[in-house]
Amino acid sequence: MKKLFLLRHAQTEGYSLSNPDYERKLTERGVQDAMQLGQLLHQRDIVADKMVSSSAVRAQMTARLIANGIKYPPSEIQIEDELYQCSERDLLQFINQIDDTSINNLFLINHNPAVSAFMYLLSEKDYGFLSPCSLVVFSFDVENWTEISRGSGKVEEMRVPENGFENVSL
Secondary structure, three states: OOOEHHHHEEEEEEOOOOOOOOOEEOOOOHHHHHHHHHHHHHHOOOOOEEEEOOOHHHHHHHHHHHHHHHHOOHHOOEEEEOOOOOOHHHHHHHHHOOOOOOOOOEEEEEOOOOHHHHHHHHOOOOOOOOOOEEEEEEEEEOOOHHHHHOOEEEEEEEEEHHHOEEEOOO
């Protein structure tokens, strides 16, 4: 059994010529939301075997805050340039390349529209557009990440900041 903890980065500053997209940081609310979600996951004894983040500043900041909450060493977060401005197919290809069978709980922090599209690709259900700092937990009845394919994921839970990260009824 494999679990994917798919997160959209937390709320960010607006884009401007003086604040390029790649360098946008989290707002105060974004920091608070990511810290709250990290604490909630820690209270539920959620453990990450591996955490991967897009290289954009906002995704890395979100990943570090979640990592701190669940006691995952921030220095071990894998930062991937290829995940910035990627598609849902790129995300699937990325996780299919994970060949370490000891990784059961994978955290992946990325951006919309890829995150919402990836959620649809894995579940083949339309849950809409995920808001910042949303978490979707998928389970896969497989032994290897290479076996994950379109429609093979079951959404176990969805948590959004708008309702205090209570599990959304699916």
